[in-house]
Amino acid sequence: MKEGPDIARIAALIGDPARANILSALMSGKALTATELANEAGVTVQTASAHLAKLEAGGLTSVRKAGRHRYVSLSGPEVAAVLEALMGLAAGQGHLRTYTGPRDVALREARVCYNHLAGARGIAMYDSMTVQGYLTEQNDTVVLSASGAKFVTAFGVDLAALERARAPVCRTCLDWSARRTHLAGGLGRAMLVQMEALGWAARESGSRVVRFTRQGSVAFEAQFAINA
Structure with a gap:
């Protein structure tokens, strides 16, 4: 029987190389844009946006809007x-x-x-x-x-x-x-x-x-x- 929290889902989110690079960049504590994170991950902005959507849905990141810009940060110290x-x-x-x-x-x-x-x-x-x-x-x-x-x-x-x-x-x-x-x-x-x-x-x-x-x-x- 499978019991307890589903760590596989979180592990899969972190385990992708591009997403791992994105999360590592956010360890600076600063909120970054999708363009900045795309550069960190070595992917296109479109690909980075897809990764960011998954990270946000998984509760690992949060997004704050300021005018036309969206700034991404880690969702908290536990992450x-x-x-x-x-x-x-x-x-x-x-x-x-x-x-x-x-x-x-x-x-x-x-x-x-x-x-x-x-x-x-x-x-x-x-x-x-x-x-x-x-x-x-x-x-x-x-x-x-x-x-x-x-x-x-x-x-x-x-x-x-x-x-x-x-x-x-x-x-x-x-x-x-x-x-x-x-x-x-x-x-x-x-x-x-x-x-x-x-x-x-x-x-x-x-x-x-x-x-x-x-x-x-x-x-x-x-x-x-x-x-x-």
Whole structure:
């Protein structure tokens, strides 16, 4: 007897190479047009539109209209978490892209994972906040401690606004490049936004790469040092 959710349908949607490229492009957290996504997928706009219709019907993407334009984004953080986990599984099994370039190193160092910081920087931040007791892991979930609340507030995060929002304050996400945990949820997003506001880092146009300035790197390493 077949029981439980139908994972085959979702897997089939993700498994098509063009749709996989489209979904990977949307991991930047930005909403993109069909033309932009067609370029990412290496297909015509007409073909991309057909793929996008299937992804929307499957609940993996959502569409927002602005005037004559239609902007596509991932439907939520759950989709991003599944994609990041699949990237980690593929990397772990040696299924890497044939062509690599300078950005591959940069992506592993620091990148956007939907709306939060991933890569070595994201892992370092999570590890530091855990070692210092700001984050505690309880029953497969991560919780912000009282000292953590003081820390993120001092860092410039509006914690009260995060707690009023519908999204979880803290979530964990498995990093594909190192297969270790980084911080997601409302707090993960807010920490990245604040780093950008402080001038520590900026997102590279047309990529998921996050570039830290020299001063930003020094500040990051001082703020998120692990004191053994």
